[in-house]
Amino acid sequence: MDILLLGGSKFLGLAYATEALARGHRVTTFNRGLSRTDPPGVEAVHGDRADPDALRRLVDGRRWDAVVDTSGQQPHDVAATARLLGDRAGHYGFVSSVHAFADWPARPVDAGSATLDCPGDLPPDQPFANALKAGCERALRDNFNGPAAILNCGLLIGPHEPIGRLPWWLDRIARGGRVLAPGAPDRPLSLIDARDFAAFGLDLAERRAEGRYVTTAPIGSATTGELLEACRTATGSDAEFVWTPDADLLAAEVSPWTELPLWAPDAEGWHGTWRADPATALAAGLRLRPLLETVTDTWAWLESGGRAEVAYRQLDTPLGIDPEKERGIIG
The missing domain is CATH 3.90.25 (UDP-galactose 4-epimerase; domain 1)
Structure with missing residues (x-):
C-alpha cells in the first residue's frame, strides 16, 4: 500500500511509520520537520498543514491507498486536508481522543457516546479547547467522501513518549x-502502547474499515x-x-x-477517566502486549x-x- 502519514516523526506517528515500513508499505510523511528527523525509509515531505499552498504541493500528482492523520488538532485544518484528499486517498484514518466525548472524564464512555459540540468548519484560534477533537471528527465526516475510521485514543505509553x-x-x-x-x-x-495502537490503525486501513473505535486497553486490564x-x-x-x-x-x-x-x-x-470501553476496537482485532x-x-x-x-x-x-x-x- 501507498500510505500518507500526516505527522510521522515522533511517538504515535513514528510508531505508525515504523510498523507500516515493517509491513512492506510505502510511506510518505508530511510534517513541519521541526521536532525530529523522519524515520529512514519514508519519503519525507515537509510543510505546515495549515498552509494551503503546502497542502496543494503535497497532493499535486499524487494518490495514496490510505491516509493516517495523527496531527489533526484544528477542525479548519482537518476540513481542508479531507477536501484535498477526497479523491486522492482510498481510506482516511483519523486519530482522535477520548477528550472528544462529552461525558469524559466525569463518566464512562464507549463508541456510542455523545461527542462535544464543536463546528467542523471552526476557524483557527477559537476558544473551544477540548472540544476541538470533536470538531475535527465532524470536519472529516463532512469533507471526506471515502471510507474513514475514527480512533478515539486512550492514554498512550511506550518508547518515545x-x-x-x-x-x-x-x-x-x-x-x-x-x-x-x-x-x-x-x-x-487502562493504558495502551503506541505501537499496538499503530498496528491496529494500520489493520483498519488495510481493510478500509469504517466507523468509530475507542482504542485503548480493556477497562481494568x-x-x-x-x-x-x-x-x-x-x-x-x-x-x-x-x-x-x-x-x-x-x-x-x-x-x-x-x-x-x-x-x-x-x-x-x-470517575470515568479509566472507563473508556474499547469493545468495538477489540471486536475489530485490537491486540495488546x-x-x-x-x-x-x-x-x-x-x-x-x-x-x-x-x-x-x-x-x-x-x-x-x-x-x-x-x-x-x-x-
Whole structure:
C-alpha cells in the first residue's frame, strides 16, 4: 500500500511509520520537520498543514491507498486536508481522543457516546479547547467522501513518549527509597502502547474499515500497583511504595495527573477517566502486549538516550512532585 502519514516523526506517528515500513508499505510523511528527523525509509515531505499552498504541493500528482492523520488538532485544518484528499486517498484514518466525548472524564464512555459540540468548519484560534477533537471528527465526516475510521485514543505509553508520564515514574522509582504511591494498588488503569495502537490503525486501513473505535486497553486490564511494580522490575529498583489515600493527597494539595502522573482520584469529575470501553476496537482485532513489556522497553529507551526526547511537562505544567513535598506527605 501507498500510505500518507500526516505527522510521522515522533511517538504515535513514528510508531505508525515504523510498523507500516515493517509491513512492506510505502510511506510518505508530511510534517513541519521541526521536532525530529523522519524515520529512514519514508519519503519525507515537509510543510505546515495549515498552509494551503503546502497542502496543494503535497497532493499535486499524487494518490495514496490510505491516509493516517495523527496531527489533526484544528477542525479548519482537518476540513481542508479531507477536501484535498477526497479523491486522492482510498481510506482516511483519523486519530482522535477520548477528550472528544462529552461525558469524559466525569463518566464512562464507549463508541456510542455523545461527542462535544464543536463546528467542523471552526476557524483557527477559537476558544473551544477540548472540544476541538470533536470538531475535527465532524470536519472529516463532512469533507471526506471515502471510507474513514475514527480512533478515539486512550492514554498512550511506550518508547518515545514525549510528555513523560511513564518516564517520570520510571525515573522516580529507579532512584529508590520510599515512593509516594497514589490511591490504592488495585485502582484500575487502562493504558495502551503506541505501537499496538499503530498496528491496529494500520489493520483498519488495510481493510478500509469504517466507523468509530475507542482504542485503548480493556477497562481494568491493569492496576496502579501493577504499573508501579512493573517499573520496579524494569529498573531493578529497591523502591518501597507508600500507598496514600486519595483524600490525604487532595488534602495535601497534590495535583492529580501532573504532580503524580496517571493519578486520577476517585472523586467527582474523575470517575470515568479509566472507563473508556474499547469493545468495538477489540471486536475489530485490537491486540495488546503485556504491560511489563511496554514498561521494560520504555526504560531501555530512556537509558539509551531517550530522555532527550521527553519534555516532562503537560502543556505548561511540569510533571512530578517536589521531593520535599513527597517526603512531607510520606512522613
